[in-house]
Amino acid sequence: MTSLLCTEPRTVLILGTGYLGKALAESLRKGGHTALTADMDKQQAIYEADITDGASMHRLAARIPSPHMIIMCASTRGGGEEAYRSLYIHGTQNTLEAFPGKPVILCSSTSVYGITDGRWITEEHNVHPCPGKRGLLIQAEQAVLSAGGTVVRLGALYGPGRCQLVSQYCTKGVALPGDMDRWINYIHRDDAVAALHLLCTLREPPCGIYNLTDRTPMQLGEIYTYLSGLLGMPAPRPEPLPAEARRGFSSQRISCSRLLALGWEPLYPSFADGVHNVLEALEE
Template identity: 85%
Template sequence: MVMCASTRGGGEEAYRNLYAHGTRNTLEAFSGTPVIFCSSTAVYGITDGRWITEEHNVYPSSGKNGLLIQAEQAVLAAGGTVVRLGALYGPGRCVLVSQYVTKGKALPGAMNRWLNYIHRDDAAAALHLLCTLREPPAGIYNLTDRTPMQMGEIYSYLSNLLGKPAPQPEPLPAEARRGFSNQRISCSRLLALGWEPLYPSFADGVHNVLEALEE
């Protein structure tokens, strides 16, 4: 069973209902069924740009991330698998690109901040691999592409590609929900299982996002 659900931008109470309570109820209802739980690399909460593996401690930067960790712990205690996804993107799904193309604006935050993306199709392929292995691997797996990119590097690439000026940096509001993390996530544990992303970096996969916007 793959537990891959979203609160659609909900607050802490939505996280508690979906992830803390929902995970507990699901594990009780389907006791003995191998479970893969989709979490987020946001739980690491690292801000100094270092490389992160599954062995690193987590530093939840919000109550919502703390609730994700509670759900992870329940799944791991039941012998399940936790997959921590980077920022999902693909056709029709990428705030960074849509903001830049339609408004010429950058996401709030420092331009030297490292971003960790995973293309929608590569995420689906990785989950399919985990589901079809003879023995479902327990433990934690990071699911990001091979090559983290700094935000300024991404905008420079898009600027050259589209012939548009790169956007000016946007300050990060004190109440911002995203934009504080600065970390490079390693996906080597998943690669060792035989998974290989079609889009090794955001620069490789962003073209079909742009094509979808043009359509």
């Protein structure tokens, strides 16, 4: 494994310092690397920059040392299609134009697969152009891949201070909408950080697609049964999906075997392992 890693410190530019980007910057710095951060909120990063604005990104490129790697992990914070278009389509184009030839890692989502029958999915599974936010993500992925970059498709990100399923269940006793037998793919923030840290510090740029989920997908009902036994609370009743819902339809089991082959190993192999970390943070 060590033969795959670079031997000199790297300079990594992280675009977006939210829940994931901030933790990644801390991890890289602890590892002896230089993590440059850029965000629209100047209080959250070293540099103020708007990824959706081409002029802003060119100004950023002129101000910073040339990075070895660029990580795009900005978030729409639950925005709709226009927010996705602005961030992923325009933001990706702006980044590639402002930093030509630099290796780029785009943090995408396993939602692009859109599978509903519970089958196992690897990176070899074809995704097809489609309308809506999934389609915009796929377009952004294709732009990065065409430029020789890397796409990391993350499962549902959770960790201390962030888990909608746990917060709704613990505070309101309600379930996420959708069938209880549908498969959910989670990834703990700390495991996501470790995987991205690894990809940033490989000797050769990690071109292509990587699924970033834990080892063990769980069914929604299985998760609530586990939490019910753990907390001594009644399991919530199933909640039907509203007609206008945009989430909750997929049921797929995502394989992370390609990342595992690089030597990455999740600290939390399943949601059942990682949820204790979330509950401890809630108690505090």
